[in-house]
Amino acid sequence: MMTVFIRSLILYGLVVVVMRMMGKRQIAQMQPFELVIAIMIADLAATPMENTGVPLINGVIPILTLLSVQVIVSFISIKSEAVREVICGKPSILINKGQLVQSELRRLRINMNDLLEQLRGKDYPNLSDVDYAILETNGEISIIPKVNKRNIIVEDMNIKVKDEELPITLIVDGNVLYSNLEKSGRDTQWLERELKKQSIQDVKKAFFAFLSSDGKFYAQKKELS
Structure with a gap:
């Protein structure tokens, strides 16, 4: 029991140090290759922690190897735009x-x-x-x-504003959301008229349409694929 306890402490300390050396970003902020390495490190640490028959060094060496790979890849991606696009992609x-x-x-x-x-x-x-x-x-x-x-603080301007309603989606990829249309208090004739005002003659040709929180209608036509 004491052996398992000590091994767990050692591996926990090692993983904490390694993750700190990888950077301070949260999981949601990690690049794909960083997330893969983090998952692999966790798996490598778990094996010798739960199985005392596996030598501790069998978990330590792979973890340190992955840390080295992450540091090297990060350094190369900083120096090379092409490598960064391959590894991380681009916006x-x-x-x-x-x-x-x-x-x-x-x-x-x-x-x-x-x-x-x-x-x-x-x-x-x-x-x-x-x-x-x-x-x-x-x-x-x-x-x-x-x-x-752009955001402003209304209170600082000492003006009164009325509460806004949530925007209502009416069309998605040529399909009318009739429940939302009914909720908005409009009908299909109104929708067709509004689409024609924006040069969209057929509902099926509308990619997206919605009623904004201030009651204005917006629509965008499908692009030719």
Whole structure:
């Protein structure tokens, strides 16, 4: 029992030191290759910890080897742009000047619900408020709002504002969300009229449409694939 206790302490201390040497980033901020190494280190430490028949050195050496690999790869990626793109990838623009980049969304297999969830998580419930949305190499989405939508503290300006409702998605990839349309108090005739105002003659040709929190209708036409 004491042997297991001591081995566990040694391996725990080693893993903590190794993870600190790898950097201070959280799991969500790690690059893919860093996450793979972290998972492998945890697995390598668990084997000799739970099985006293495995020599302790059989866990220590692979862990130190992976640490060396991570340090070397990180150093090379700092020095070489080409290597960094191969290992970490490069950011992808999902919204460009207020317009959805449909080809990137398809390539990255990101659906509109996931994108809207990410925007809401960044305090931008209205797609129309976003100038650029960039998917970073660690999986996080960075938002650059339109100039007139940058955050201000209303209290400091001593003005009164009314509460806003949540935006309502009406069309996703040519499919009308009838339950949302009914919730908004509109009908299909109204939807078709609004689409025609934005030069979209057929609902099936609309990639995305929604009613913003201030009651304005926004739509974007499908790109020709």
